[in-house]
Amino acid sequence: MKAQAGGYVRATDVSHALRMLAEADGAGRVLAGGQSLIAAMNMRLSTGDMLVDISRLAELSGVTDDGDCLRIGALTRHVDIGRDPLIRRFAPLLSEAVDHIAHAAIRNRGTIGGALAHADPAAEFPAAILCLDATLHIQGPDGTRSVAAGDFFVDVFTTDLQEGEILIAITLRKCAQGEHQVLEEVARRSGDYALAGLCLIRRSSGHRVALLSVGATPVLATGAMAALDTGTVDEAVAALKTEIDPPSDTQASASYRKHLAGVLLRRAVARIEGGQP
Amino acid sequence: MSDSFRAKVDIALTVNGEPVEARVPAGRHLIDFLRLDLGLTGAHASCEHGVCGACTVRVDGDAVRGCLTLAAQLDGSEVWTVEGLSDTAEIRVLQDAFVARNALQCGFCTPGMLVAAQELLHRRPIPDRAAIREHLSGNYCRCTGYEAIVDAVEDTLRKCADEDMA
Numbered sequence: 001m002k003a004q005a006g007g008y009v010r011a012t013d014v015s016h017a018l019r020m021l022a023e024a025d026g027a028g029r030v031l032a033g034g035q036s037l038i039a040a041m042n043m044r045l046s047t048g049d050m051l052v053d054i055s056r057l058a059e060l061s062g063v064t065d066d067g068d069c070l071r072i073g074a075l076t077r078h079v080d081i082g083r084d085p086l087i088r089r090f091a092p093l094l095s096e097a098v099d100h101i102a103h104a105a106i107r108n109r110g111t112i113g114g115a116l117a118h119a120d121p122a123a124e125f126p127a128a129i130l131c132l133d134a135t136l137h138i139q140g141p142d143g144t145r146s147v148a149a150g151d152f153f154v155d156v157f158t159t160d161l162q163e164g165e166i167l168i169a170i171t172l173r174k175c176a177q178g179e180h181q182v183l184e185e186v187a188r189r190s191g192d193y194a195l196a197g198l199c200l201i202r203r204s205s206g207h208r209v210a211l212l213s214v215g216a217t218p219v220l221a222t223g224a225m226a227a228l229d230t231g232t233v234d235e236a237v238a239a240l241k242t243e244i245d246p247p248s249d250t251q252a253s254a255s256y257r258k259h260l261a262g263v264l265l266r267r268a269v270a271r272i273e274g275g276q277p
Numbered sequence: 278m279s280d281s282f283r284a285k286v287d288i289a290l291t292v293n294g295e296p297v298e299a300r301v302p303a304g305r306h307l308i309d310f311l312r313l314d315l316g317l318t319g320a321h322a323s324c325e326h327g328v329c330g331a332c333t334v335r336v337d338g339d340a341v342r343g344c345l346t347l348a349a350q351l352d353g354s355e356v357w358t359v360e361g362l363s364d365t366a367e368i369r370v371l372q373d374a375f376v377a378r379n380a381l382q383c384g385f386c387t388p389g390m391l392v393a394a395q396e397l398l399h400r401r402p403i404p405d406r407a408a409i410r411e412h413l414s415g416n417y418c419r420c421t422g423y424e425a426i427v428d429a430v431e432d433t434l435r436k437c438a439d440e441d442m443a
Binding site: 051053 | 280281282283284286302303304306325326327330333339340341342344345346347349350352393396410411412414415416
Protein backbone atom coordinates (compact mmCIF):
# COMPACT_ATOMS: atom_id res chain seq x y z
CA MET A 1 0.00 0.00 0.00
CA LYS A 2 0.97 3.62 -0.23
CA ALA A 3 1.99 5.80 2.67
CA GLN A 4 -0.51 8.48 3.66
CA ALA A 5 1.45 11.34 5.17
CA GLY A 6 -0.25 14.45 6.50
CA GLY A 7 2.73 16.68 5.85
CA TYR A 8 6.50 16.87 5.70
CA VAL A 9 9.16 19.24 6.89
CA ARG A 10 12.92 18.89 6.75
CA ALA A 11 14.41 19.99 10.06
CA THR A 12 17.40 22.34 9.86
CA ASP A 13 18.55 21.68 13.44
CA VAL A 14 17.31 20.00 16.62
CA SER A 15 15.54 23.09 17.96
CA HIS A 16 13.74 23.50 14.63
CA ALA A 17 12.70 19.83 14.79
CA LEU A 18 11.39 20.30 18.35
CA ARG A 19 9.47 23.40 17.31
CA MET A 20 7.85 21.54 14.42
CA LEU A 21 6.94 18.60 16.65
CA ALA A 22 5.23 21.04 19.00
CA GLU A 23 3.41 22.63 16.08
CA ALA A 24 2.19 19.22 14.87
CA ASP A 25 0.11 19.01 18.04
CA GLY A 26 0.28 15.29 18.65
CA ALA A 27 0.42 14.19 14.99
CA GLY A 28 4.17 14.75 14.69
CA ARG A 29 6.42 11.81 13.88
CA VAL A 30 10.19 11.92 13.78
CA LEU A 31 11.50 10.55 10.48
CA ALA A 32 15.11 9.37 10.61
CA GLY A 33 16.15 6.41 8.43
CA GLY A 34 12.49 5.55 7.90
CA GLN A 35 13.05 1.81 7.62
CA SER A 36 10.42 1.01 10.25
CA LEU A 37 8.29 4.16 10.12
CA ILE A 38 7.71 4.15 6.35
CA ALA A 39 7.01 0.40 6.43
CA ALA A 40 4.38 1.06 9.13
CA MET A 41 2.95 3.94 7.08
CA ASN A 42 2.81 1.72 3.98
CA MET A 43 0.81 -0.84 5.95
CA ARG A 44 -1.46 2.01 7.11
CA LEU A 45 -0.65 1.23 10.72
CA SER A 46 -0.10 4.96 10.87
CA THR A 47 -1.76 7.63 8.70
CA GLY A 48 -1.87 11.40 8.61
CA ASP A 49 1.53 11.73 10.27
CA MET A 50 3.19 15.11 10.20
CA LEU A 51 6.71 14.01 9.36
CA VAL A 52 9.64 15.87 10.87
CA ASP A 53 12.62 14.68 8.83
CA ILE A 54 15.73 14.84 11.01
CA SER A 55 17.85 12.64 8.75
CA ARG A 56 20.04 15.54 7.55
CA LEU A 57 21.09 16.70 11.02
CA ALA A 58 24.79 15.87 10.82
CA GLU A 59 25.32 16.77 14.50
CA LEU A 60 23.27 13.70 15.47
CA SER A 61 25.45 11.26 13.56
CA GLY A 62 28.72 9.51 14.30
CA VAL A 63 30.57 7.79 17.14
CA THR A 64 32.87 9.67 19.51
CA ASP A 65 35.32 8.60 22.19
CA ASP A 66 34.40 10.32 25.47
CA GLY A 67 37.15 8.83 27.63
CA ASP A 68 35.50 6.04 29.62
CA CYS A 69 32.43 6.11 27.40
CA LEU A 70 31.42 5.95 23.77
CA ARG A 71 28.83 8.37 22.50
CA ILE A 72 26.78 7.22 19.53
CA GLY A 73 24.70 9.80 17.69
CA ALA A 74 21.11 8.69 17.24
CA LEU A 75 21.33 9.10 13.46
CA THR A 76 24.31 6.79 13.07
CA ARG A 77 23.29 4.28 10.46
CA HIS A 78 23.41 0.52 11.04
CA VAL A 79 26.02 0.11 8.31
CA ASP A 80 28.25 2.69 10.00
CA ILE A 81 27.80 1.10 13.44
CA GLY A 82 28.84 -2.21 11.89
CA ARG A 83 32.13 -0.91 10.49
CA ASP A 84 33.05 1.72 13.06
CA PRO A 85 36.45 0.90 14.62
CA LEU A 86 35.52 2.41 18.01
CA ILE A 87 32.36 0.29 18.17
CA ARG A 88 34.24 -2.83 17.08
CA ARG A 89 36.78 -2.35 19.84
CA PHE A 90 34.68 -0.95 22.67
CA ALA A 91 31.13 -2.23 22.01
CA PRO A 92 31.52 -5.35 19.86
CA LEU A 93 28.01 -6.46 20.82
CA LEU A 94 26.64 -3.66 18.63
CA SER A 95 28.84 -4.56 15.63
CA GLU A 96 27.67 -8.14 15.94
CA ALA A 97 24.05 -7.04 16.25
CA VAL A 98 24.29 -5.23 12.90
CA ASP A 99 25.03 -8.51 11.10
CA HIS A 100 21.60 -9.75 12.19
CA ILE A 101 19.59 -6.63 11.36
CA ALA A 102 17.52 -7.00 8.19
CA HIS A 103 19.40 -6.76 4.89
CA ALA A 104 22.19 -4.64 3.42
CA ALA A 105 19.90 -2.10 1.71
CA ILE A 106 17.98 -1.56 4.96
CA ARG A 107 21.15 -1.29 7.03
CA ASN A 108 22.31 1.41 4.60
CA ARG A 109 19.53 3.72 5.78
CA GLY A 110 18.26 2.54 9.17
CA THR A 111 19.57 4.37 12.24
CA ILE A 112 20.29 3.16 15.77
CA GLY A 113 18.16 5.94 17.27
CA GLY A 114 15.28 5.02 15.02
CA ALA A 115 15.54 1.36 16.00
CA LEU A 116 15.60 2.21 19.72
CA ALA A 117 12.75 4.73 19.54
CA HIS A 118 10.69 2.25 17.51
CA ALA A 119 11.28 -0.34 20.28
CA ASP A 120 10.35 -3.47 18.42
CA PRO A 121 10.81 -6.24 21.01
CA ALA A 122 12.16 -8.49 18.24
CA ALA A 123 14.87 -6.02 17.21
CA GLU A 124 18.54 -6.48 18.10
CA PHE A 125 19.61 -2.97 19.14
CA PRO A 126 17.11 -2.54 22.02
CA ALA A 127 18.25 -5.79 23.68
CA ALA A 128 21.89 -4.98 22.99
CA ILE A 129 21.78 -1.55 24.60
CA LEU A 130 19.86 -3.00 27.55
CA CYS A 131 22.59 -5.62 27.94
CA LEU A 132 25.22 -2.87 27.71
CA ASP A 133 23.35 -0.86 30.35
CA ALA A 134 23.61 2.15 28.05
CA THR A 135 22.14 5.60 28.70
CA LEU A 136 19.79 7.31 26.27
CA HIS A 137 19.93 11.07 25.86
CA ILE A 138 16.71 12.81 24.99
CA GLN A 139 15.99 16.39 24.03
CA GLY A 140 12.60 17.99 24.44
CA PRO A 141 10.94 21.37 24.73
CA ASP A 142 12.19 21.70 28.33
CA GLY A 143 15.80 20.73 27.65
CA THR A 144 17.71 17.47 27.77
CA ARG A 145 17.38 14.45 30.02
CA SER A 146 18.97 11.03 30.28
CA VAL A 147 17.32 7.67 30.81
CA ALA A 148 18.90 4.30 31.59
CA ALA A 149 18.18 1.63 28.99
CA GLY A 150 16.49 -0.39 31.73
CA ASP A 151 13.87 2.34 32.14
CA PHE A 152 13.50 3.25 28.47
CA PHE A 153 11.52 0.31 27.08
CA VAL A 154 7.98 0.38 28.43
CA ASP A 155 5.88 -1.90 26.21
CA VAL A 156 5.58 -3.13 22.62
CA PHE A 157 6.65 -0.19 20.41
CA THR A 158 6.43 2.03 23.48
CA THR A 159 9.27 3.86 25.19
CA ASP A 160 9.81 6.51 27.81
CA LEU A 161 10.05 9.10 24.99
CA GLN A 162 7.33 11.67 25.51
CA GLU A 163 5.32 13.58 22.92
CA GLY A 164 7.54 16.22 21.34
CA GLU A 165 10.85 14.69 22.42
CA ILE A 166 13.70 13.41 20.25
CA LEU A 167 16.28 10.73 21.05
CA ILE A 168 19.63 12.45 20.49
CA ALA A 169 22.38 9.98 21.43
CA ILE A 170 23.35 6.87 23.33
CA THR A 171 26.31 6.60 25.66
CA LEU A 172 27.81 3.40 27.02
CA ARG A 173 30.75 2.33 29.11
CA LYS A 174 33.65 1.02 27.05
CA CYS A 175 34.28 -2.71 26.97
CA ALA A 176 37.15 -3.57 29.33
CA GLN A 177 40.21 -5.65 28.48
CA GLY A 178 39.22 -9.32 28.58
CA GLU A 179 35.48 -8.58 28.50
CA HIS A 180 33.37 -10.72 26.16
CA GLN A 181 30.25 -9.61 24.34
CA VAL A 182 28.30 -11.98 22.09
CA LEU A 183 24.89 -12.18 20.45
CA GLU A 184 23.14 -15.36 19.40
CA GLU A 185 19.79 -15.66 17.67
CA VAL A 186 17.62 -18.00 15.66
CA ALA A 187 15.67 -16.66 12.68
CA ARG A 188 13.80 -18.52 9.97
CA ARG A 189 15.61 -16.64 7.21
CA SER A 190 18.77 -14.57 7.43
CA GLY A 191 17.73 -10.99 8.14
CA ASP A 192 14.26 -11.89 9.40
CA TYR A 193 13.24 -10.98 12.92
CA ALA A 194 14.54 -13.57 15.36
CA LEU A 195 12.28 -16.21 16.88
CA ALA A 196 14.45 -15.59 19.94
CA GLY A 197 17.77 -13.88 20.52
CA LEU A 198 20.18 -13.45 23.41
CA CYS A 199 22.97 -11.01 24.24
CA LEU A 200 25.60 -12.07 26.76
CA ILE A 201 28.32 -9.95 28.33
CA ARG A 202 30.97 -11.46 30.60
CA ARG A 203 33.07 -8.94 32.48
CA SER A 204 35.14 -9.21 35.65
CA SER A 205 32.31 -7.70 37.71
CA GLY A 206 29.78 -10.27 36.46
CA HIS A 207 27.46 -11.26 33.66
CA ARG A 208 24.73 -9.41 31.76
CA VAL A 209 22.07 -11.27 29.79
CA ALA A 210 19.38 -9.60 27.69
CA LEU A 211 16.90 -11.27 25.36
CA LEU A 212 14.90 -10.23 22.33
CA SER A 213 11.69 -11.64 20.90
CA VAL A 214 10.64 -13.24 24.20
CA GLY A 215 8.34 -10.55 25.58
CA ALA A 216 6.77 -7.15 25.05
CA THR A 217 10.12 -5.43 25.61
CA PRO A 218 13.73 -6.55 25.59
CA VAL A 219 14.21 -8.54 28.79
CA LEU A 220 17.11 -8.37 31.24
CA ALA A 221 17.47 -11.89 32.65
CA THR A 222 18.68 -11.08 36.17
CA GLY A 223 18.16 -14.64 37.44
CA ALA A 224 20.33 -16.09 34.69
CA MET A 225 22.92 -13.37 35.32
CA ALA A 226 23.15 -14.22 39.02
CA ALA A 227 23.36 -17.95 38.25
CA LEU A 228 26.18 -17.38 35.75
CA ASP A 229 28.02 -15.29 38.34
CA THR A 230 27.96 -17.96 41.01
CA GLY A 231 26.83 -21.25 39.53
CA THR A 232 26.73 -23.42 36.45
CA VAL A 233 25.34 -22.95 32.95
CA ASP A 234 22.65 -25.54 33.76
CA GLU A 235 21.52 -23.42 36.71
CA ALA A 236 21.54 -20.29 34.51
CA VAL A 237 19.41 -22.01 31.85
CA ALA A 238 16.98 -23.18 34.54
CA ALA A 239 16.80 -19.67 35.98
CA LEU A 240 16.29 -18.17 32.52
CA LYS A 241 13.31 -20.40 31.82
CA THR A 242 11.54 -19.30 34.97
CA GLU A 243 11.99 -15.59 34.33
CA ILE A 244 10.83 -15.19 30.73
CA ASP A 245 7.26 -15.48 29.54
CA PRO A 246 7.46 -15.39 25.74
CA PRO A 247 4.43 -15.02 23.47
CA SER A 248 3.08 -17.68 21.12
CA ASP A 249 2.41 -16.55 17.57
CA THR A 250 2.39 -17.89 14.04
CA GLN A 251 6.19 -18.06 14.06
CA ALA A 252 6.83 -20.01 17.23
CA SER A 253 5.10 -21.24 20.38
CA ALA A 254 5.95 -19.87 23.80
CA SER A 255 7.48 -23.16 24.90
CA TYR A 256 9.64 -23.33 21.78
CA ARG A 257 10.89 -19.78 22.41
CA LYS A 258 11.68 -20.72 26.01
CA HIS A 259 13.59 -23.74 24.80
CA LEU A 260 15.47 -21.62 22.24
CA ALA A 261 16.44 -19.10 24.91
CA GLY A 262 18.15 -21.86 26.89
CA VAL A 263 19.91 -23.17 23.78
CA LEU A 264 21.09 -19.67 22.91
CA LEU A 265 22.46 -19.11 26.41
CA ARG A 266 24.47 -22.34 26.15
CA ARG A 267 25.74 -21.33 22.70
CA ALA A 268 26.74 -17.88 23.90
CA VAL A 269 28.64 -19.25 26.91
CA ALA A 270 30.32 -21.87 24.70
CA ARG A 271 31.41 -19.22 22.23
CA ILE A 272 33.01 -17.18 24.99
CA GLU A 273 34.73 -20.24 26.38
CA GLY A 274 35.73 -21.54 22.96
CA GLY A 275 33.98 -24.88 23.37
CA GLN A 276 30.98 -26.60 21.82
CA PRO A 277 27.52 -26.01 23.32
CA MET B 278 10.25 25.15 2.69
CA SER B 279 11.85 24.35 6.00
CA ASP B 280 9.54 26.46 8.12
CA SER B 281 6.26 24.62 7.92
CA PHE B 282 4.71 21.29 7.07
CA ARG B 283 3.96 20.79 3.40
CA ALA B 284 1.53 18.34 1.84
CA LYS B 285 3.54 18.74 -1.37
CA VAL B 286 7.28 19.12 -1.29
CA ASP B 287 9.58 20.71 -3.87
CA ILE B 288 12.69 18.69 -4.57
CA ALA B 289 15.69 19.11 -6.87
CA LEU B 290 17.90 16.08 -7.34
CA THR B 291 19.79 14.20 -10.03
CA VAL B 292 18.45 10.95 -11.40
CA ASN B 293 20.78 8.89 -13.59
CA GLY B 294 22.98 11.94 -13.92
CA GLU B 295 20.20 14.26 -15.12
CA PRO B 296 18.92 17.15 -13.02
CA VAL B 297 15.27 16.77 -12.01
CA GLU B 298 12.96 19.23 -10.29
CA ALA B 299 9.58 18.11 -9.03
CA ARG B 300 6.79 18.76 -6.59
CA VAL B 301 5.82 15.53 -4.87
CA PRO B 302 3.15 14.57 -2.33
CA ALA B 303 4.69 14.17 1.15
CA GLY B 304 4.03 10.42 1.21
CA ARG B 305 5.23 9.70 -2.35
CA HIS B 306 7.58 6.70 -2.35
CA LEU B 307 10.85 7.09 -4.20
CA ILE B 308 9.95 4.02 -6.26
CA ASP B 309 6.65 5.57 -7.40
CA PHE B 310 8.34 8.89 -8.11
CA LEU B 311 10.79 7.06 -10.39
CA ARG B 312 8.20 4.85 -12.07
CA LEU B 313 5.12 7.01 -12.30
CA ASP B 314 6.53 10.53 -12.46
CA LEU B 315 9.77 9.93 -14.35
CA GLY B 316 8.82 6.82 -16.36
CA LEU B 317 11.82 4.87 -15.09
CA THR B 318 10.13 1.50 -14.72
CA GLY B 319 13.27 -0.63 -14.32
CA ALA B 320 13.02 -0.95 -10.56
CA HIS B 321 9.76 -2.52 -9.43
CA ALA B 322 7.29 -1.75 -6.68
CA SER B 323 6.31 -5.02 -5.09
CA CYS B 324 5.91 -5.85 -1.40
CA GLU B 325 6.07 -2.19 -0.31
CA HIS B 326 7.34 -2.97 3.14
CA GLY B 327 11.02 -3.54 2.53
CA VAL B 328 11.05 -7.32 2.41
CA CYS B 329 11.41 -8.29 -1.27
CA GLY B 330 14.08 -5.94 -2.64
CA ALA B 331 12.53 -5.49 -6.11
CA CYS B 332 12.58 -1.70 -5.64
CA THR B 333 16.28 -1.47 -4.78
CA VAL B 334 17.97 1.60 -6.31
CA ARG B 335 21.10 3.57 -5.48
CA VAL B 336 20.84 6.78 -3.46
CA ASP B 337 23.99 8.78 -2.72
CA GLY B 338 26.15 5.74 -3.36
CA ASP B 339 24.18 3.20 -1.33
CA ALA B 340 21.65 0.55 -2.37
CA VAL B 341 18.38 1.47 -0.67
CA ARG B 342 14.75 0.40 -0.71
CA GLY B 343 12.68 2.60 -3.03
CA CYS B 344 9.56 1.67 -1.06
CA LEU B 345 11.01 2.69 2.33
CA THR B 346 12.29 6.06 1.11
CA LEU B 347 10.16 9.10 0.42
CA ALA B 348 10.90 11.23 -2.63
CA ALA B 349 10.47 14.26 -0.35
CA GLN B 350 13.57 13.19 1.58
CA LEU B 351 15.82 13.29 -1.46
CA ASP B 352 16.28 16.98 -2.18
CA GLY B 353 19.90 17.34 -3.33
CA SER B 354 20.45 13.58 -3.63
CA GLU B 355 21.94 11.54 -6.42
CA VAL B 356 19.78 8.63 -7.52
CA TRP B 357 20.77 5.88 -9.94
CA THR B 358 18.41 3.24 -11.29
CA VAL B 359 19.14 0.18 -13.37
CA GLU B 360 18.52 2.25 -16.51
CA GLY B 361 21.28 4.72 -15.66
CA LEU B 362 23.66 2.03 -14.50
CA SER B 363 23.04 0.22 -17.80
CA ASP B 364 23.58 3.36 -19.89
CA THR B 365 26.91 4.12 -18.23
CA ALA B 366 27.94 0.46 -18.60
CA GLU B 367 28.86 0.42 -14.92
CA ILE B 368 27.16 -2.94 -14.39
CA ARG B 369 27.83 -4.34 -17.87
CA VAL B 370 30.02 -7.14 -16.57
CA LEU B 371 27.33 -8.15 -14.07
CA GLN B 372 24.61 -8.01 -16.72
CA ASP B 373 26.70 -10.10 -19.12
CA ALA B 374 27.18 -12.71 -16.39
CA PHE B 375 23.43 -12.76 -15.68
CA VAL B 376 22.82 -13.43 -19.39
CA ALA B 377 25.58 -16.05 -19.65
CA ARG B 378 24.32 -17.89 -16.57
CA ASN B 379 20.65 -17.43 -17.44
CA ALA B 380 20.35 -15.85 -13.99
CA LEU B 381 16.75 -14.81 -14.42
CA GLN B 382 13.48 -16.44 -15.25
CA CYS B 383 10.65 -13.90 -15.25
CA GLY B 384 13.12 -11.06 -14.69
CA PHE B 385 11.01 -9.21 -12.13
CA CYS B 386 13.66 -9.27 -9.41
CA THR B 387 16.60 -8.69 -11.76
CA PRO B 388 16.95 -4.87 -11.51
CA GLY B 389 16.98 -5.06 -7.72
CA MET B 390 19.38 -8.01 -7.79
CA LEU B 391 21.77 -6.09 -10.05
CA VAL B 392 21.78 -2.95 -7.89
CA ALA B 393 22.22 -5.02 -4.72
CA ALA B 394 24.95 -7.19 -6.27
CA GLN B 395 26.81 -4.15 -7.58
CA GLU B 396 27.64 -3.21 -3.97
CA LEU B 397 29.79 -6.36 -3.77
CA LEU B 398 31.95 -5.55 -6.81
CA HIS B 399 34.41 -3.40 -4.90
CA ARG B 400 34.59 -5.58 -1.81
CA ARG B 401 37.91 -7.19 -1.02
CA PRO B 402 38.63 -9.94 -0.30
CA ILE B 403 36.08 -11.41 -2.69
CA PRO B 404 33.09 -12.70 -0.74
CA ASP B 405 32.53 -16.45 -0.86
CA ARG B 406 29.23 -17.98 -1.98
CA ALA B 407 27.80 -17.88 1.52
CA ALA B 408 28.57 -14.18 1.81
CA ILE B 409 27.07 -13.51 -1.65
CA ARG B 410 23.92 -15.32 -0.55
CA GLU B 411 23.86 -13.37 2.68
CA HIS B 412 24.24 -10.07 0.83
CA LEU B 413 21.43 -10.95 -1.61
CA SER B 414 19.20 -12.37 1.14
CA GLY B 415 17.13 -9.19 1.04
CA ASN B 416 16.13 -9.76 -2.58
CA TYR B 417 13.44 -12.33 -3.37
CA CYS B 418 13.40 -14.21 -6.65
CA ARG B 419 9.85 -15.47 -6.94
CA CYS B 420 10.92 -18.01 -9.57
CA THR B 421 13.42 -19.21 -6.93
CA GLY B 422 16.29 -19.09 -9.41
CA TYR B 423 18.83 -18.22 -6.77
CA GLU B 424 21.51 -20.72 -7.76
CA ALA B 425 22.11 -19.15 -11.18
CA ILE B 426 22.02 -15.65 -9.70
CA VAL B 427 24.68 -16.53 -7.14
CA ASP B 428 26.69 -18.20 -9.94
CA ALA B 429 26.51 -15.01 -12.03
CA VAL B 430 27.55 -12.77 -9.16
CA GLU B 431 30.38 -15.12 -8.22
CA ASP B 432 31.62 -15.20 -11.86
CA THR B 433 31.57 -11.42 -11.97
CA LEU B 434 33.47 -11.01 -8.73
CA ARG B 435 36.15 -13.48 -9.89
CA LYS B 436 36.44 -11.72 -13.25
CA CYS B 437 36.77 -8.29 -11.63
CA ALA B 438 39.39 -9.61 -9.21
CA ASP B 439 41.37 -11.17 -12.08
CA GLU B 440 41.28 -7.85 -13.93
CA ASP B 441 42.51 -6.09 -10.79
CA MET B 442 45.44 -8.52 -10.65
CA ALA B 443 46.25 -8.19 -14.35
